[in-house]
Structures are given as C-alpha cells and as structure tokens.
Amino acid sequence: MRPELFTIPLPWVDDVTVKGYGMMMVIGFMLAVTIIRRLSRSFTPDPQLITNAALYSLIGGVVGARIFYVIHYPEQFRGDWLGFFKIWYGGLELLGGVILAISIILFYLWYHKLPIRRYLDVLAIGLLFALLPGRVGCFLNGCCWGKPTTLPWGVRFPYNSLAFNSQINPDPQRHRSEPYLKLPKDEYLGFLAENGKWYPKSFDELTNGQKYEVTKGKYRCLPVHPTQLYASLAGGISGLLLYLLWRRANKLQKTGKPNAILAKPGQCFALMFILYGVTRFALEFIRDDNPFEYGPWVMNILYVIYRGGTVSQNISIYLVALGLILLVVFQKLKTDELKNHTPRKS
Secondary structure (H helix, E strand, O other): OOOEEEEEOOOOOOOEEEEHHHHHHHHHHHHHHHHHHHHOOOOOOOHHHHHHHHHHHHHHHHHHHHHHHHHHOHHHHOOOHHHHHOHHHOOOOHHHHHHHHHHHHHHHHHHOOOOHHHHHHHHHHHHHHHHHHHHHHHHHHOOOOEOEOOOOOOEOOOOOOHHHHHHOOOEHHHOEOOOOOOOOHHHHEEEEOOOOOEEEOOHHHOOHHHHHHHHOOOOOOOOEOOHHHHHHHHHHHHHHHHHHHHHHHHHHHHOOOOOOOOOOOOHHHHHHHHHHHHHHHHHOOOEOOOOOOOOOOOOOHHHHHOOOOOHHHHHHHHHHHHHHHHHHHHHHOOOOOHHHOOOOOO
C-alpha cells in the first residue's frame, strides 16, 4: 500500500503530491490509447480522431467516476459539497467512469460519422487492458480490499488503513455483527465517528509496546485477499481474450465468412460487458468493502439466492444481460463497408 508515491516541490505554492491511484490511472489511460490507436489503423481515416476521443473520454471518465463515488458515499460530502471537486484527495469509482466515458465516445463517433462498431471493439480491448495498471492503483491506495484469508498470498495492510479500520468494527451492512479484531478501546481506539464506527488513535500516540502489537503482534491487520490484484489480472486476461477474438473476426471477414459466430463488428464490445460483469460479480464475494444494499431502481435478484448483494453485483447482472442482447443484435446487423466511410469534418 502506497497512496502517495512522491512529492514535487513547487515555489510559492503548495507542493504537489503524486498519488499512486492517479498515476496508475494515467498509465492505464496511456496504455488504452496506445492499444486503440494501433488496432484501429486499418479503419481510421485520421489517427488524431482517436486521440481526441480518448481525451474527451478521459475527462468524462474522471467526472463519471467522481459522480458515482459521491452518489455511493454521500455522507462524506455533507456540509462540504465543494469537496466534490477535490479529487486529489481520492474518491473515484471505476464503474461510473466507464459508463460516462463510453457515452461520450458513442456521441463522438456518431457525430464524426465513424464506423461505431469497429471503434467500440478496439475500445473494449483497450479498456480491459487499462484495468491492469488501474487496479494496481487501487492496491496502492488501499481501497477495494478483500476478506481475511489464510492463503499464502494474503496481504496485510498497515495500521489505520481502510482495511484495518474495517476489521476493528462490526459491519451490519455486510451481516457482520462482531469485528474481526477486538482492540482494547481505552488503549488503541481514538474516537467514535458519527457513522458509528470507531477509528484508531494515530500511530504516534501509541506506546512502543502498542506500536509493536499493531505492526507485528496480535493486533496487526489480518491478511486479506489482494482482490485489487485479482481484478488487475482478470482485466489483462479478458483483454487478451478479446484481442484474440478480434483477430479471429478480422480474418473471417477477409476470408469471406463475415457472418460467422462472434465475427461481426461490435461483438467484442458486447463480450466486454459479459467478461467484466462475470469477473466483477465473482470478485465481490471475496471483497469486504462494499455494503449489501439495494435501491428502488435495483431488482433484488441476489436476495433470493444469497444473504445479500452489493450494488456492483446487481449492476454486473445487468451488464451481462446487456452484453448478451448486444451479441444477438450485432450478429443480425450487416457488416459495415469501410470504403464508403466519410468522416465529418471537424
């Protein structure tokens, strides 16, 4: 865990701290743009269009990720709604960013009269590969942590981290009535917040003996699943699978078999929803950060088959359903003719 990578000293103004999460997001963005530009050479009239679309989607992605986070955790912004703009303090949710970014890209492609389904295919590949560094950023930030585990690759987060603070509290929203770690209140716990959760004293307030107990002794953070790295690996594998399917589709189209299964433009994009939805649904079972909750707009599908489900699990179900629908729709559509493509002038 390393939420802050380094600090850049600046004269006359506050120093700028480079966050690990933000740095990994930038690396993921650059990786996605590089992949998309390279794969779209065969049907891109102007490579600059890809760069422009990527920049617009980046801005939209950050805004969407922030909006989704604020909607999910509104209590953090009560009394300080200007905090919405303070993204340098952290607080972004990937799913919201992806939704708004894709919406912006769809409008951009439509406006410039570009072959939408072909662009969406390479976009899907780039987005999944972007999860490789993106989820590493979550690991550095300490968010999206997993449940305690005895597996040899379990990781321990430091004292006063998000995972540690979760383990010293019960979590009724996840049907956990007792904390994983029962710290002596007078010795280790600092204050009880308005949300009913205890927060530990700062590390400097502890005695040497207490510092030992929370770093190497019986009160250190329990090892947890590195779910962030699982998600990173899942993104890379999914991206590679989509890339292989995309190459297969291109070969089939060139050999006169454009109507083969999973060979139509747009179907890689549809498969992205299915792959991401399935992996995210599965990972939520071993994550320990999101509460089991439902809104009036969410069908309580998981209530029947499980004690509860997260919003992300419910959304994952809808993403898989959307992907299946798009697979069928794109299979029935005709393959677009690139030679008739005339982009709109900027």
